[in-house]
Amino acid sequence: MTTEDRVLLVxxxxxxxxxxxxxxxxxxxxxxxxxxLVLVNNxxxxxxxxxxxxxxxxxxxxxxxxxxxxxxxxxxxxxxGLFCYDEPLVxxxxxxxxxxxxxxxxxxxxxxxxxxxxxxxxxxxxGLPQPGFxxxxxxxxxxxxxARIGYPVVVKPRALGASMGVVLAxxxxxxxxxxxxxxxxxxxxxxxxxxxAIVEGYAVGPEISVDGVVHRGEYRAMFVARxxxxxxxxxxxxxxxxxxxxxxxxxQRLIDVLTKAHEVLGVENGLTHTEVRLTSLGPVIIEINGRxxxxxxxxxxxxxxxxxxxxxxxxxxxxxxxxxxxxxxxVAGIRFxxxxxxxxxxxxRVPTGLPGxxxxxxxxxxxxxxxxxxxxxLARHSFVVCTGEDRETCRERLAxxxxxxxxxxxxxxxxxxxxxxxMPAGLLDVDG
Numbered sequence: 001m002t003t004e005d006r007v008l009l010v011x012x013x014x015x016x017x018x019x020x021x022x023x024x025x026x027x028x029x030x031x032x033x034x035x036x037l038v039l040v041n042n043x044x045x046x047x048x049x050x051x052x053x054x055x056x057x058x059x060x061x062x063x064x065x066x067x068x069x070x071x072x073x074x075x076x077x078x079x080x081g082l083f084c085y086d087e088p089l090v091x092x093x094x095x096x097x098x099x100x101x102x103x104x105x106x107x108x109x110x111x112x113x114x115x116x117x118x119x120x121x122x123x124x125x126x127g128l129p130q131p132g133f134x135x136x137x138x139x140x141x142x143x144x145x146x147a148r149i150g151y152p153v154v155v156k157p158r159a160l161g162a163s164m165g166v167v168l169a170x171x172x173x174x175x176x177x178x179x180x181x182x183x184x185x186x187x188x189x190x191x192x193x194x195x196x197a198i199v200e201g202y203a204v205g206p207e208i209s210v211d212g213v214v215h216r217g218e219y220r221a222m223f224v225a226r227x228x229x230x231x232x233x234x235x236x237x238x239x240x241x242x243x244x245x246x247x248x249x250x251x252q253r254l255i256d257v258l259t260k261a262h263e264v265l266g267v268e269n270g271l272t273h274t275e276v277r278l279t280s281l282g283p284v285i286i287e288i289n290g291r292x293x294x295x296x297x298x299x300x301x302x303x304x305x306x307x308x309x310x311x312x313x314x315x316x317x318x319x320x321x322x323x324x325x326x327x328x329x330x331v332a333g334i335r336f337x338x339x340x341x342x343x344x345x346x347x348x349r350v351p352t353g354l355p356g357x358x359x360x361x362x363x364x365x366x367x368x369x370x371x372x373x374x375x376x377x378l379a380r381h382s383f384v385v386c387t388g389e390d391r392e393t394c395r396e397r398l399a400x401x402x403x404x405x406x407x408x409x410x411x412x413x414x415x416x417x418x419x420x421x422x423m424p425a426g427l428l429d430v431d432g
Contacts, residue, residue: 005077005078006034006035006077006080007036007037007053007054007078008026008030008036008037008038008079008080008081009074009079009082009083010023010026010037010038010040010082011066011070011082011086011092011096012041012042012086013039013041013043013048014085014086016046018296019085020051021299021302022085022292022309022310022313023037023048025310025311026051026311026313026314028310028311029310029311036053036077037051038052038077039052040056040060040070040073041057042060054073056069056072060092061089063092066089066092067092067095067096074100080102080319081103082097082100082102082104082317083313083314083317084291086291087291090110090289090291091110094107094110095110102319103269103317103318103319105267105269106266106267106268106269109265109267109270109290112265112266112267112288113287116287117133119265119287119288120133120200122265123265123285126264128260128285129279129282129284130284130285131149131201131202131284132149133149133198133199133200134199135196135197137195137196138196139176139179142155142179143172143175146169146175147172150201151169151170152170152171153168153169153199153201154166154168154169154199154200154202155167155178155181155197155198156182156197156198157182157186158186158196163229163234163236163377165181165182165183165197165374166235167181167182168202168233168234168235169233174233179197179199181373182197182198184374203286204277205280206278207275207277207286208226208227208248208275208276209225209227209276209293210222210224210254210258210273210274211223211225211272211273211293211298212271212272212274213271213272213322213324214262214268214269214270214271215320216268216321217268219259219263219272220324221249221255222301222305222307222309222324223244223301224243224249225240225301226391227275231338231372231373234373234374236338236378237295238335239335239336240295240300241300241331241332241333241395241398242301242303242304242331243304244304245329245331254283257285258274261285269319270291270316271291271309271312271313272288272290273288273291273292273293274288274289275288275289292309295336298310299332299334300332300385303328303330303332303358304387305326305330306327306328307326307327331387331389331394332358332386333385333386333387333388333391334383334384334398335398335399336382337382337384338370338372339372339379339381341372341411342370342371342372342375342376343409343412344368344369344370344409345368345381345408345409346366347366347407348363348381348406350362350384350404350405350406351384351401351404354400354401356393357384357385357386357397360383360384362381363381363383370409381407381409382402382407384398384401384405
């Protein structure tokens with residue numbers, strides 16, 4: 001086969017608003033390496049046509065269909081690498097990478113990241129600081145587990161992203177509802193992980209996320225995002241700030257914990273997104289995701305540090321050791337606009353020309369229903385991205401920008417906690 005037949009396979013494109021900036025960079029870097037990008041996706045292509053050399057449309061959530069499509073491409077072109085950043089697809093993507101003999105997370109690595117119970121078990125066995133935890137199948141088991149662990153506890157699905165279905169229960173009176181929310185949320189995830197919930201001790205301390213890169217088992221942190229959550233007792237991620245000068249990047253204790261955790265889980269190659277609580281016992285890993293961060297965190301990282309995660313996706317997939325040196329030293333942040341109640345959106349208006357404002361965008365079309373937890377998640381109508389000379393200035397600008405967003409909406413009747421989980425169309429592909 002000719003050089004033109006050498007391709008990188010991409011499993012799932014994600015949503016334009018969250019992921020196109022990555023694919024733009026990935027396509028540019030692939031061309032520099034004389035590689036073509038080939039997409040296997042579940043949606044008829046629109047914006048994707050500008051960036052991919054070939055697109056195959058199948059039901060990627062049917063893993064047999066996905067594997068058949070990937071094998072058909074591999075039968076006529078030379079697949080030299082593969083990458084995926086959509087949480088529901090990272091496991092079949094890693095399995096395909098192993099089958100084709102190209103760099104990937106590794107089978108142990110992807111299972112360790114995808115299954116939160118497996119993550120907790122492996123990290124605890126390795127001696128890393130972890131809260132008490134139990135996997136439960138019934139509310140009765142959850143109550144018994146919480147009593148053993150001690151309140152407050154966090155109740156969460158076994159395998160979902162973006163903090164969907166994650167609930168804080170401060171006592172037994174709150175536990176049954178928390179279990180119901182988490183178990184119901186799990187039903188939109190992968191079939192092996194549906195039903196039941198993990199009950200774990202609440203790690204007290206600020207929450208951060210760290211996007212890193214692994215090449216042949218070597219882990220390197222790229223940038224740290226300081227996370228802001230809201231809608232208590234849920235853990236909706238309402239904003240993030242990335243600072244190239246964040247002292248946590250030089251915190252050897254944090255780096256050691258991250259490095260050991262990736263080694264214990266057996267992550268081989270890829271970009272990862274690790275959520276961490278900074279507790280009195282030191283850094284406690286909440287979860288490791290086998291893909292880069294969502295919520296436009298990699299976009300913030302690129303603005304703040306100059307590291308381009310889209311380029312790194314290609315380099316790692318092609319077997320190269322990527323350069324993670326900073327070429328910028330700034331601060332960038334994002335805030336998401338949420339409605340005050342469940343609503344049907346009529347119109348979203350975003351600001352322009354504000355100090356430090358990089359971009360702002362509506363995230364939904366008129367007529368979209370947005371439901372807050374527990375009836376829905378990621379009920380975001382807009383986002384704003386700002387820069388600042390320091391973190392405090394950036395946060396002030398974000399607050400001013402999100403306050404300038406205009407929302408015209410009609411209230412909806414609140415759903416019962418036991419109702420089926422709903423989210424705006426397409427947002428299952430969003431990963432926080």
